[in-house]
Amino acid sequence: MRETLAPATPSRSAANTSDWDSTAAVLSVLLVASILVVGQMYIVMPLYGAMASDFAVTTSAAAWTSTAFGIAYAIGFLFAGPMSDRYGPRRMMVSGLLATAVLTGLVAMAQGLVSATVLRSLQGAAAATFAPAAFSYVAMRVRPGHRVFVLSCVTSSMLASAVLMQLAAQQVVSALGWEAAFAACAPALGIVALGTHFLLRPTPGSGGTSLLSALARMPRLYCQRRLLVLYLATMTLLGSFVGVFTAIAIGGVSNDPHSLLVLRVAGLPAMLAVPFLVAFLQRFSAIDRAAAGFLVAAGAAVMASLFDGQLSHQALALFLLAGALAVSAPALVERIGQAAPAERGAATALYAFSMFLGGSLGGQAVSAFAAGGIAPALMWIGAALLLGFVLVNLSRRL
Numbered sequence: 554m555r556e557t558l559a560p561a562t563p564s565r566s567a568a569n570t571s572d573w574d575s576t577a578a579v580l581s582v583l584l585v586a587s588i589l590v591v592g593q594m595y596i597v598m599p600l601y602g603a604m605a606s607d608f609a610v611t612t613s614a615a616a617w618t619s620t621a622f623g624i625a626y627a628i629g630f631l632f633a634g635p636m637s638d639r640y641g642p643r644r645m646m647v648s649g650l651l652a653t654a655v656l657t658g659l660v661a662m663a664q665g666l667v668s669a670t671v672l673r674s675l676q677g678a679a680a681a682t683f684a685p686a687a688f689s690y691v692a693m694r695v696r697p698g699h700r701v702f703v704l705s706c707v708t709s710s711m712l713a714s715a716v717l718m719q720l721a722a723q724q725v726v727s728a729l730g731w732e733a734a735f736a737a738c739a740p741a742l743g744i745v746a747l748g749t750h751f752l753l754r755p756t757p758g759s760g761g762t763s764l765l766s767a768l769a770r771m772p773r774l775y776c777q778r779r780l781l782v783l784y785l786a787t788m789t790l791l792g793s794f795v796g797v798f799t800a801i802a803i804g805g806v807s808n809d810p811h812s813l814l815v816l817r818v819a820g821l822p823a824m825l826a827v828p829f830l831v832a833f834l835q836r837f838s839a840i841d842r843a844a845a846g847f848l849v850a851a852g853a854a855v856m857a858s859l860f861d862g863q864l865s866h867q868a869l870a871l872f873l874l875a876g877a878l879a880v881s882a883p884a885l886v887e888r889i890g891q892a893a894p895a896e897r898g899a900a901t902a903l904y905a906f907s908m909f910l911g912g913s914l915g916g917q918a919v920s921a922f923a924a925g926g927i928a929p930a931l932m933w934i935g936a937a938l939l940l941g942f943v944l945v946n947l948s949r950r951l
Contacts, residue, residue, distance in 0.1 A: 573696040578752045580706060583687050586646070586745045587710040589738060590653060590683045592718030593676060594622055594912065596738070598798050599723040599813075600731040607731070608666040616799065616920040621670045622677035623795070623913020629681025630905040631768060636682070641756040642690035643749065649682030650746035658739035661732040684711070684905070693756055709828050712879060715798060716821045723813065774900055779892050779951040782944045784907040786847070787885055789941035791908045792915025793850065793934045794878050797871065799916040800930035812864055819868035820875025827879040834880060839887040840949060846881030847942035850874045854935035861928035881941075882908075888948070 597604075597618050605615040637645045656676040663669035687707060695703050722734040774780050801816045827834075834842055850873075857870035886904050893900035915937070919930050 574694040574754055576695060576699045576703060579691065579695055580703060582745065582749050582752050583691070583703075583707050584710045586650065586683060586749065587687070587707055588714040588717055589742055589745060590650070590680050590714075591711040592714035593653070593657065593680055593738065594619065594626060594909075595715040595795075595798060596718040596722045596734055597622070597673070598801075598916075599719050599817075600726050600734060603726050603731040604666075604669065608669070610666050613920045614666060616917055617666070617670050618673045619795075619799070620913045620917040621674040622680075623909055623916065625674040625677030626681045627906045627909035627913060629678045630685065630902055630909065631771065633682045634685040634902045635768075637686040637689050642686040642693065643753050643756045645682050645686035646690065646753075647746050647750045649679055649686065650742055650749060652679035653683075654739050654742035654746060657735050657742060661735035661739065685902075690753065690756060694754060706828065708883070709825055712824045712882075713821060715794070716818055716824070719798060719817050720814065723817070771903055774893060774903055777893070779948050780889060780900065780903075782948045782951065783885060783889050783892065784903060786843070786941040786944035786948075787889075787904055787907040788911030788914070789937045789944070790847070790878060790881055790885065790911065792911035792918070793854070793937050793941070794875075794915075795912040796915040796919035796930065796934045796937070797854070797874065799919045800927045800934070815864055815868050816871060819871040823872050823876030824879050827876060834884075839884045839891065840945065842884035843881045843888060844942055844945045846877040846879075846884065847938050847945055848877075850877035850881070851935045851938035851942060853877060854931050854938055858928040858931035858935065861926065861931075885945075892948075 601612045601615040604610075604618065605612045608615065633645070633649075653676060656672060656679055660669060660672045660676060663672055688704065691700060691703050691707065722731075725734045725737065775784065798817065801813065837845075853870045853874035857867050857874065860866035860870060886901060889900050889904050919934065
């Protein structure tokens with residue numbers, strides 16, 4: 554689903570200067586980095602079969618490589634935000650990209666499921682440093698009139714990475730093996746790290762809130778009932794999104810690469826179109842947008858399960874599901890910010906934590922149902938999305 558973090562408030566000195574970065578330079582770096590970094594969560598899904606064969610395990614066991622990455626990625630967000638404030642966004646991006654590059658290369662050399670799972674968790678922790686720093690950098694260095702456009706493009710690329718990186722992996726694994734997918738990404742991440750260093754301007758750290766202080770505020774937010782139900786809804790959102798791709802990878806038409814390709818790419822046009830509908834969507838409240846997105850996505854998941862075996866109809870249903878979730882994700886983070894205006898940074902960090910925790914658990918949960926085919930897995934995904942709809946509406950009453 555969309556990885557959205559509230560941009561940090563620019564410092565007074567940055568807000569008063571006219572020496573903004575080139576929008577084209579920022580986009581060229583952040584778009585490629587977003588696809589490569591966030592895509593590491595999804596790239597492994599088309600590789601489950603090959604990894605399971607090499608490691609002599611089931612495909613469901615191979616899915617732990619995705620779960621481990623997702624959990625570490627989610628936890629990493631809790632630390633990455635304060636670290637970006639303290640050390641500066643560009644330094645965090647460059648360091649995180651280099652660390653992710655090294656660990657991605659090591660994943661390609663894993664000799665068994667245990668080592669692959671451990672390395673994937675370390676890779677997830679390193680990758681978590683990118684997104685908070687990227688959004689902070691945009692808030693500090695991009696011309697104010699261009700920020701909404703840049704943020705929309707970056708978040709859309711993060712969402713689209715789920716499809717693009719799976720498509721790339723699907724092509725690579727059949728010809729070169731699962732290791733090649735990670736081996737190709739490692740130098741690409743290193744090159745992007747160098748581009749980030751040379752194309753983006755230094756951003757000195759401000760000291761910011763100490764890491765311990767930032768972490769200490771978070772349990773109090775989870776104890777607020779309105780925020781709690783919104784965080785639970787957030788978990789169902791990305792859990793369902795990742796679950797769809799897990800269902801396609803494990804329970805889909807594995808003997809028909811063309812059908813797999815169609816199902817994986819079905820949602821991409823909807824994800825790319827949503828940023829261009831922002832002006833229209835803003836006419837509705839955040840809570841209404843979030844609720845409507847969950848309801849449409851739940852209906853689309855059920856529809857996709859009923860159309861099992863009918864490729865064109867199933868692809869249309871997944872198109873609707875992806876678009877609906879792309880509407881709900883930013884609406885949720887907006888609603889969470891409204892519910893905790895005095896602690897927006899900590900509340901947003903918990904949003905990202907909840908989202909990717911849901912993503913990591915959702916893939917593992919769906920893998921248990923996907924063994925029986927894609928239809929029952931999609932039915933359970935529909936039920937989870939309906940639960941998200943109920944939770945969003947419950948937040949109105951709290």
